[in-house]
Amino acid sequence: MESLVIARRLRVPVGAVPAGPTPGWGEIAARQLDAALLSVGFACSPALLERLSGLRGETVLDLGVRVLAAVRELVGDHVQHNAYFIDFPENVPDTLEFWAGLLREALLDVVVAERVQPATVNLLTLPGYGRYQHGYADLLAAHAELVPLAGDRVTVLDLGGSLEEEARELYFSLAGSEAPLAEEDLAVLRALAGFCADEPERVPVRENRAIVNEVRLAAGRPLLVDTVTDVLRLACGVSGGDVTLSAPTRFRSFRRAERRVLLQALDAVATPAKLGDVPRHREQWKRLGERLHPHEYPRLPRAAHVFEVARGVRRAASLDGRVEAALSAGRTGDALALLENTPGALLRRLDHLLRTGHSASAVLDAAEQAATGVSGRVLLSLREHLQNRLAPAAGRVFVNRHGRAWAAPDARAPLGEQVLARAVAMLDEEITRRLPDPGELILDPGVLDVALPLSGKAVVPGLGMLPRGSLSPVDGELLRFFVHWRQAAQRTDYDLSALMLDADYGNPEHISWTNYGNDFAEYSGDLTSAKDGASEFINVRLADATRPIIIPQVFIFTGEGFDEAAEAFFGYMTRDAEQEGRPFEPRTVRMKSDLRGAGRVALPFVVLRDDDSRWWVKWLHLYLKGYPHFNQVEGHRVTASLLVRSIVERDHLRVRHLADLLRAKNSTAGHTTYIGLQAPADLPEGARVYTPATLHELIPA
Template identity: 80%
Template sequence: MDTLESLVIVRRLRVPIDAPADAAPAGWGEVAARQLDAALLSVGFTCSAALLERLARLPGETVVDLGVRVLAAVRGLVGDHVRHNAYFIDFPKNVPDTLEFWVGLLREAMLDPVAAARLQQPTLDLLTLPGYGRYQHTYADLLAAHAELIPLAGDGVTVLELGGSLESEARELYFSLAGSESPLAAEDLAALRSLASYCADQPERIPVRENRAVVNEVRLAAGRPLLVDTVTDVLRLACGCSGGDVTLAVPTRFRSFRRAERRALLQALDAVATPAKLGDVARHREQWKRLGERLHPHDYPRLTRAAHVFEVARGVREAAGFDGRVEAALSAGRTADAVQLLERAPGALLRRLDHLVRTGLSAPAVLDAAERAASGASGRVLLSLREHLQNRLARTAGRVFTNRYGRAWATPDTRAPLEDDVLARALDMLDSEIARRLSDPGELIVDPDVLDVALPLSGKAVAPGLGMLPRGSLSAVDGELLRLFVHWREAGRRTDYDLSALMLDAFYGNPTHISWTNYSNGFATYSGDLTAAPDGASEFIDIRLAEATQPIIIPQVNVYAGERFDEAAEAFFGYMTRDAVQEGRPFEPRTVRMKSDLRGSGRIVLPLVFLRGDDGAWRVKWLHLYLKGHPGFNQVEGNRVTASLLVRSIVERDYLRVRHLADLLRTKGSAAGGTTYIGLEAPADLPPGTRVYTPGTLHELIPA
């Protein structure tokens, strides 16, 4: 139950309370509630008035027990569940010059007989010098060296709202995740799995197939009918039941299935394995072969269509795939035939629209087909195509491609431009269809700060966390001091992560950097390099924004040695903002504006980029990018060309934002529709029954 409670708190910022609403006032309940609120303020959170009033009416012991769990959840959310020490105890003060620091280490090594012997070797590894890369003081020493943080009225505070019962809150979160129109991050899929095991009700519609596979795992275990309509749905389910990847990106080692499970899987497969759908088998041929070895389809001779699936996988039976027929038609120059085929799959037709209008068939004919197909495609496909086409209005520096893991690459745009009238007609068609599907918002209230947040058309590369926004989102940076931080703890072998920052001019040139090879540059300071983290390690970069001479700052974390981000016991990145008068420790939880786990198979991560506008104000744009990097020794100096090209491609890309959807919603508002609020967080004075959309629930705005 504590896991579900924590999920609700960190994903919805709501505190579920099961105690009766009419519980009699008891002793020191109000005192305990005030003490909890004070503890929450120290880490940047506070109780709403409704939550505080409800807590005050509970027994004090209940408030204390609940408070312990709430505080643990939000401390993990903000990154305060670990001790953040710094290599240089006075950071950001008294950080030595880089060369001066290395000379000092060499001087000390010469006084040490063992270290001096190493200096006589043909090559010298500076990172092995005594005292380098490990804390030279305790966390208590660090605290003693720093003054208390001075709280200011402008400090951001996140409000925790009063929730309903744990059952109702878990059900609401479950329905939100299961019914998402956008693919979920790996952490959200894990949360969905936990919620599906707890919630008996099922959502009416589960559009994303990875989500459906997770729900089917629970249905299979309970002996309930499975929700499948393609053969691939069954393969995803088998992978999930084996602890594998339901996205099918990574091969799964299938476990042995019980007889009842084998029968259920084969019966579901037999029900959907029509000749038209057998063409999907070839996409995952090898996985189907391995699954056949576990399901033993020959034990069920009556399930002949299920057996055909494995015959196709082994090459015994032919089955032409849909994509293969389309590609064959296009290769032969029969564009009209390809369009006719694609009209059977509206989403596939719209995804290929740009390519089709540049082929031999006339653009009006392709657009006619697209207009007929639009009503059958998902809302996410319509919005994704809308974003794609609006970026064809003007040529950019290059095209950027990202996969489900956030791995990215960029390439020059060599496509022929689209005619203005073609773009105008396509955009009008898409906007009309999107607007038609939107629900009546009634009175629409939109926080201006949310207008530049990108719509979450895919959440796979975005790990949940505090203050997280979809790739391409823009938000303001308040404060005079920007402090980046990374924390990691190795799982089994020595691991060295390096926090760095690449600084560029307005034309993405003239690069400078801050890293373990360059401690300062006049407006930024590095906290010192740590080369191992058996008990956890933290690194920081302090940036005085008003003094910054370059308008583009790209933070990055490099794996110099050891475990990848997805192998480490723990790894997360974030940033804080402060005013100049605020001192405090290197890490102050109430100043954290963003924090998220690091994951993915890449060895370099570019979480976001800070941009200074013509008005002098700083804004942050979310990247969520991972670069492959090298097996070891990754440094900011070695990837600056790749990083700058990727960042420029994303900065110049016109992402579809909440602003666009809000404009469409305003055309549908009526007095009978109630009230809808869209913002970064909900104010306390909204009318009862208001539909609220914040970053954690923006995916619910995407129409079906």
């Protein structure tokens, strides 16, 4: 729990200093910890240093070991990053010459030569290919120490309260999120729910509510349910299954008391209007009915109706089905009448309704009435959608909850400018009304281009992670991508590659295991197994780059998937040209996060050069399905180019927009609101602070 708080909030839970004189050598130990943290790009805030100095030296040392371990894992320094070519990025050979040299050595070995078939040479049969030829100590000896520069990353660790206080704050923040959470965040939420004694009053996202309900069910407290699907999510959660309902769950046997509580909750919400949600998860309802035995509870007839609908004994038309039938028959007015009772569904279909030929004024009148009854996230999502309808898009990108993406041509009819202007103005007015009074608003300019976290499902938590569509400047002359993986049970080969395109997303060039370098980039060498862990790097000299678009990618060539491997993570570093050092230097890491998902190709972000020759990272968080084996950059060039172009050219809703709406409010409060990448130390007491870790709290309810 302590490591969790440190990694997620960059705060060290310390608690109060014991009263009385300071025993031991706490100040010396605190300074030693600060120096050790600096070696991996972290530092203690003045308040944290002062608090640690008031503790016993032994206590500080024990705490320091845990803090250092947490931040080293956060930045990726908890493993040894060796490189295939010991002098990387220097002395990287030509690809074909390197292969020919390995083949020549193999043919000189009589035993190996018998295994080599001249017609089809398998690189894996050549001695030395794909396996480290030197130890990590040899790599360190071949590289000079990193030259510290002012541009190196220094992430400040702030002083936290007690572990219980910090865990409670994180729990309430995640549980109260207006945006859906990533799988990793849901796992954290479950751990926090079991650790914390208090519960949040409001849990708007239904997956989060299911996890909170798990604790309530175990404690015998009333459940938070208002749809039949809430009960199904809870049953999946307590069975160790998926509360998002994207994967089937094998339900466990429930105790009689649990069955009674679940069926009572189901009976309370299973109205005829809500039974239409049952067919969507028909098979899971059938399996759950086998475990709950609803026939044993005749006093709960509406609960039994749910399972009758699942088995097809009782009919229940869904709202979506009735709306689609009306629209297909050209009865847009009837569809509007149905949707008026479900404001969220109406706004999600607004674009479609405006293209049916029905009176745009009537549709917008209905939308204005519905806007007051939907969540702030729906309003912001629709606002982003409509602002991208002003001009035809290069393509439409569809991304599921796991980050799996695909693109299609945009064949939608355009919307009128006046219609769009009225809809956008209506949304901005309602969003502004819901935003809190900012008081004195302080903005870090670096956060203005961060996209609003309207969904966190595809974003894996880590160091420096930002929502899809966010822009981050690249500070440094050298950009270095890295990937590290360790296989669990079978030989696993990941390949780090980079696709490089011109301004029109054409004229492709790549760096990968089939092309070790060009005029401005070098590849560290191909590793084909990772029993003890393997790392690959791509070094890019930005000043010499002849392509303004660089797309780093991680391919699964063979073996275990990202979520099957014992460990798999990706990141990037930036350095100045005069900085040498090892291939991996933790204080130069700007971003690091785990790789996960069912896709076989990962596209974390794209690197772009603007008209002023400045470089930017635009976050993608995409995964492609890929092939079961032998994925490589040449085979996915067209798909990756279309996906990346569609997202790069999309106008994402950013913090800048909410900041403009906050400024427009007539503030009368006496507090301060700060929005930035990292909170400064001199903020007034009681200031509301929003950083990337808590940016979801800025989305209005």
